Amino acid sequence: MNRDGFDIERFFQIARAVGHGKALGIAYDQSGPDWAQLTMEARDELVGVPADGIVASGAIVSLVDTCSGAAVWQKLDRFEPIATIDLRLDYLRPAFKGDTLVARCECYKMTKAIAFTRGIAHTGDPERPVAHVTGTFILRP
Numbered sequence: 001m002n003r004d005g006f007d008i009e010r011f012f013q014i015a016r017a018v019g020h021g022k023a024l025g026i027a028y029d030q031s032g033p034d035w036a037q038l039t040m041e042a043r044d045e046l047v048g049v050p051a052d053g054i055v056a057s058g059a060i061v062s063l064v065d066t067c068s069g070a071a072v073w074q075k076l077d078r079f080e081p082i083a084t085i086d087l088r089l090d091y092l093r094p095a096f097k098g099d100t101l102v103a104r105c106e107c108y109k110m111t112k113a114i115a116f117t118r119g120i121a122h123t124g125d126p127e128r129p130v131a132h133v134t135g136t137f138i139l140r141p
Contacts, residue, residue: 006078008036008070024059026066033077035106035119036070038063042099053097060101060121060131061089067103068117068135075107075115076139082115083141090132099123105133113139 012028015021024046029037040046040063048056065087073079095101104126105119117135120126 006073008074011073011079012038012070020062021066024062026063028070029102031070031074034071034075034108035104036067036074037102037104038067038070040101040103042095042097042101044097047097049094052094055095055097055099055101057089057091060091060095061087063101063103064089064105064119064121064131064133065135067105067119068107068133069137071105071107071117071119072110072115072137072139075110080139081141082137082139084135085114085138086136088134092129092131095121095123095130101130102126103133105135110139115139 009028027039029039042055046055046059103121107117109116115137119133120129121131122129
């Protein structure tokens with residue numbers, strides 16, 4: 001729990017129980033003052049290329065977008081509305097059904113109105129990423 005009572009772990013317990021978080025199965029893993037790490041099991045429902053078992057890139061985009069936003073909340077040390085302005089994903093290799101995807105993102109710069117993030121998604125080896133991501137978020141949209 002952060003200084004003002006923002007508990008990211010509790011937030012993701014709730015987020016995983018409803019809507020988009022429930023559908024994707026995004027789970028909290030760990031966090032620090034300006035970063036967050038989330039996981040997502042690559043289930044059958046997330047496969048975009050059934051013949052090869054390749055996870056749909058949209059599921060990976062959702063994972064890293066959510067993780068980037070969580071990193072912003074960690075840096076803010078509180079929950080408040082934010083919105084993704086820009087998200088760039090460099091998709092480096094596929095993830096497959098049965099993989100556990102791990103996203104780790106950090107909020108490395110913040111102004112009064114904008115937060116900047118970067119991170120990776122991988123399947124267990126950060127030295128062999130599935131994707132690199134950079135994001136820009138507006139605070140209090």
